[in-house]
Structures are given as C-alpha cells and as structure tokens.
Amino acid sequence: MGRGNVLIVVADQWRGDCLSALGHPAAKTPAVDRLAADATLFRRHYTVASPCGPARASLLTGLYAMNHRSVRNGTPLDSRHATLPGEARRLGYAPALFGYTDTSAAPRLYPPDHEALRTYEGVMADFDPACVLLEDVEPWAKHLAERGYPVPPEPRDLYRPAEGAATFGSPASYRAEDSDTAFLADRFLDWLGNQGEEPWFAFLAFIRPHPPWIAPAPWHAAIDPAAVPPPRRAATIEEQRALHPWLRWRLDTLPRTAWAQGRSVHPGELSDAELSALRATYLGLVAEFDHHLGRILDALNASGQLDDTLVIVTADHGETLGDHWMLGKEGWFDEAFHIPLIVRDPRRSAGRGRTVEAFTENVDIMPTVLDWLGAAPPAACDGHSLLDWVAGGTPERWRNHAHWEFDFRDVAKQGAERALGLHSDECQFAALRGERYEYVHSPALPPLFFDLADDPDRLRDRSADPAVAAAMMESAQAMLSWRMRHAERAFTHVWLGPQGPVERHPRRANLVHAALAHEDDAVAPPTPGPRRNPL
Numbered sequence: 001m002g003r004g005n006v007l008i009v010v011a012d013q014w015r016g017d018c019l020s021a022l023g024h025p026a027a028k029t030p031a032v033d034r035l036a037a038d039a040t041l042f043r044r045h046y047t048v049a050s051p052c053g054p055a056r057a058s059l060l061t062g063l064y065a066m067n068h069r070s071v072r073n074g075t076p077l078d079s080r081h082a083t084l085p086g087e088a089r090r091l092g093y094a095p096a097l098f099g100y101t102d103t104s105a106a107p108r109l110y111p112p113d114h115e116a117l118r119t120y121e122g123v124m125a126d127f128d129p130a131c132v133l134l135e136d137v138e139p140w141a142k143h144l145a146e147r148g149y150p151v152p153p154e155p156r157d158l159y160r161p162a163e164g165a166a167t168f169g170s171p172a173s174y175r176a177e178d179s180d181t182a183f184l185a186d187r188f189l190d191w192l193g194n195q196g197e198e199p200w201f202a203f204l205a206f207i208r209p210h211p212p213w214i215a216p217a218p219w220h221a222a223i224d225p226a227a228v229p230p231p232r233r234a235a236t237i238e239e240q241r242a243l244h245p246w247l248r249w250r251l252d253t254l255p256r257t258a259w260a261q262g263r264s265v266h267p268g269e270l271s272d273a274e275l276s277a278l279r280a281t282y283l284g285l286v287a288e289f290d291h292h293l294g295r296i297l298d299a300l301n302a303s304g305q306l307d308d309t310l311v312i313v314t315a316d317h318g319e320t321l322g323d324h325w326m327l328g329k330e331g332w333f334d335e336a337f338h339i340p341l342i343v344r345d346p347r348r349s350a351g352r353g354r355t356v357e358a359f360t361e362n363v364d365i366m367p368t369v370l371d372w373l374g375a376a377p378p379a380a381c382d383g384h385s386l387l388d389w390v391a392g393g394t395p396e397r398w399r400n401h402a403h404w405e406f407d408f409r410d411v412a413k414q415g416a417e418r419a420l421g422l423h424s425d426e427c428q429f430a431a432l433r434g435e436r437y438e439y440v441h442s443p444a445l446p447p448l449f450f451d452l453a454d455d456p457d458r459l460r461d462r463s464a465d466p467a468v469a470a471a472m473m474e475s476a477q478a479m480l481s482w483r484m485r486h487a488e489r490a491f492t493h494v495w496l497g498p499q500g501p502v503e504r505h506p507r508r509a510n511l512v513h514a515a516l517a518h519e520d521d522a523v524a525p526p527t528p529g530p531r532r533n534p535l
Helices: 030-037 052-061 084-090 138-146 155-159 180-192 237-241 245-253 272-302 362-372 415-420 466-485 514-518
Strands: 005-011 040-046 096-099 128-132 201-205 309-315 341-344 354-361 402-407 428-433 437-441 448-451 494-497 500-503
Touching: 005 272, 005 362, 030 272, 030 309, 030 341, 040 402, 052 084, 052 362, 084 201, 084 362, 096 180, 128 180, 138 155, 138 180, 180 201, 180 272, 237 245, 245 415, 272 309, 309 362, 354 362, 354 402, 428 466, 437 466, 448 466
Parallel strands: 005 201, 005 309, 040 354, 096 128, 096 201
Antiparallel strands: 040 341, 309 341, 402 428, 428 437, 437 448, 494 500
8 A cells, every 4th residue: 555654562481361351360551451442452372482583583584484584582583584584674674673673693694703693682684773772781881871770791780679678569779760661662752753755664672561570659559469360270280290291391491680680580389479570560651651651652652753664562472470470471372372462553444442352473564564555475484464354355365273382402502402302393382372272283292181160270181181182183183284374485486387387376375174184275376465364
C-alpha cells in the first residue's frame, strides 16, 4: 500500500497473560489496554524460540530456529538470511534501533580476533544505532552520572536496592524519571521530534520487565503482592523435578544471581511471601513499561503521526516467574513462550477492538510489516501476514497449532551435555501446542504429552498413557509435517531450464490436516503481488 511509518515496540521477558485487558487480576496496563481497544489483540501469540537472541532472530528474519540456527545467545546468525531491517532499507527506509537485538555476528565476516566475535550482543546489520543499550547499560549510566547520581564501578550495581533496603518490593536508588525504561523512551521521543516529513521506521526494544527485578518508586509498590495469583506448579519442587530429566537437572543448576542484583535467588528457597513480592515487582516493571508506552502513543497522536504509523507492540519471549518452580525463559513452558501482540493498522479499522483467538507466532511480524509496506516477504520466510486478521477478516486457512523450539546446548562448557549424557545436537526441545494437547519432543530425552483439558498446568505427563496414544501419535505426525513443510527453502521454488530460471512462489500452508500434506504444491499458480493470505 505504500510508505508510512513503522513502530515496533518490544518488551523483554513480558509474558502473554500479563495484560489487564486479558483479565489478569493484578497487572496494570492501561496504555496497552487503550491501544488494544483501538487495534487488534492476538490472545494466543507465541515466540518460536527463546532466549533473547534466538527469539529476536526469529522475529526479525521470519524464520523458525530450525532454519536460522541462531539457537543460543552467542550462536552466530548467518548473514545470508534476509532480515526485516534489510528489507526495510531496500524499500527506502533507514531503520532506527533503540535498545538492542542481541544478534551474534557471523564469523565469516570478521577476522578471528575481531571484537565483534567477543560478544553475543551484536547489532543486527542494516539498523541505524540511534541509541544502543546493551547489558553494560553504559549510555544510561552516563546519563545518570550527568544527573548527579553516584555510578558504581560496575554499572549494573545500579540495580541494587536503595541503601539498607530489602531486595523484593523495595525501591531502586534512582528516580522513576531516570530509570532505564524512562531513558530509552526519552531518547526515542527526542528522535521522533526530529523526523520531519519523511516516513520513518523504528525498532524500540525495552529491557523491562527483564531482571534484575527492581523498580523505582512508585512502580515498586504499584502492585499489591496479595493480589498476585499464586504460582502454577506441583505441590513440591521434588514432585516437579520428577516430571522430566531435563527439568531435574535445570532445577538443580538454575542460575541464582540473574534475578536480583547482589542476592542469590532460587524459587525452591523463597517463601510464599517473597515469591509474591518478586512477582509483584515484575508486574510493577510491566506497569512502568506500560506508562512509557502511553507517553509514546500520546506523542504520536499529538503530532498527527499515529494515523500514518503501523504500531506493533509485543515481546521477545515470556517468563516462568515461579511457575513450575522455575524462573526465566527456558524449557517447553507456555509461560516462557506465550507473549503479547497488539497491532494497530491506521489503514484498516474493521479489526479494531478485536481479539483474535487463532494461534499466531513471532515469525508473522516480518511478513506483516512487509505486506503493509506493499512488499512480498522473502521466499524462505516461515511466517504469514496478519493483515487479514487486522482488517477484520479470517483467512481461509490458518495454522491450528503454535510451535516453538528451545536449545540448551552448552558449546563452551558442555555442562548440559555431560550431566545428561547427550551430544550437543541432542540438547533441544520442539513443542507443538494445539487446542487440547501439547506435545514436546527431544532427540534423545523422553517426550512429554499433556492433555490441557484436564491438566492446564501441565503437571501430568501422559506420554506413556495408552488412553492418549492415538492423540500423541497425531501430534508427533503434525510436528514432523510442520518441520518438513518448513525445511529451509531459499531456492526450492526456483527451477533452472533452457529458458533460464523459473520461479514459482511457494504456498507454505502451515497446516496439520493429513489431506493437505498430500496436496501437489507444484501445480499451484504463482501468487501475484504482495500476499496478505499466503496460506
């Protein structure tokens, strides 16, 4: 449809149920709720990979992890893959980055001793680094120093609570207007005010509600711990450990220093009150993010740009937050992969206020943006445009499962490999989540199968139960069909013959119905122009 502004806002570690618009009993997200009322809310949206690097690689390439293969923080992303910033640049934009992409550089592009190969926190090519904010928080720390704050030698110690305070539920030492979230929102708003009349493209990646879990006043007390629902988990950590060998190992080795700066934390050692306070602090950080998102939306509206801007608000991945006795975004758990998604299209009003119940995935973001800009996605793209949903329609065919992958290999130290007796390529899970069943497959570890109808908390593995054997077989076949249908295909739609290359755009139906698996895609006519319904 032509050029307009594009704003993609990504929160880090924001789980998909933490919106007050979806009925969460404690979350406070009025800005997100207002946006959702004037946009399309996708209730069952999932990242297809975790943690940050793999999730963002999938979001920005439209590829499943089995295709882009940047499967861990620190695993290089091959430069041969098309990316959203690269495609936007080809269309005449200068994509601006606020925050980070956690893109690990491709070694073939650099000499072995290059500094780009010494960090997983690279910036994806074709982004203009408007304000890069990495784990060392250097720009924010410098900003605080300029405002008179004493900045410790280790800047991340800024995340310690105020002097003499307890950890959970205590305020940070910095004011709310000087927080890392406020800082990045301010940098974006400064940039926005200088854009003039040319269409712009911005990727705004906030660190929150990622740990360390501490919030400035008043956000530290925004959520009453007594209102926070209890964790969904087995009665004891021992019972949870018994569910699967990987979970037994991970609960024994879960990092302790990632959640609260300067304090060792393990969910098996927290009291109920401490865990409630931790969960309330997390939701306070969500509320703070929501506040600054509201500032951004207000600025777009006041400047007249909101109705010329495609606005997408989402997350990279979720957070277990004590559910399953876990913290973080590892394993196969819905809480780690279910994320929010709100899309406001200024050109389509029929879908505003709509909540879509269909399964959507973060690989759908790239083709959605390109579709809105009037461009077709790369042939290898695994996702599909969401614009038919946003326009109030329903695509004739759509996926009936959500899919995600988690890779836990430890290339440098081989910790998981040694503990579980696995080769690195066996250290992975693939999950397929349908309306009723969820199936988890691993190359060398036992599978898992959950009947969500009577076990929504996924506490009972039914993989060895004869009563659900047929349903489990269907799920396994659906997963195999999904992987076969989405195997890497950059040139599989091209045929070289006497007249030169013949290109026929693939259909790539993301379906699991057995009959569709036998359709002859080769006889399908080419799809003309940009495709809003590639299924």
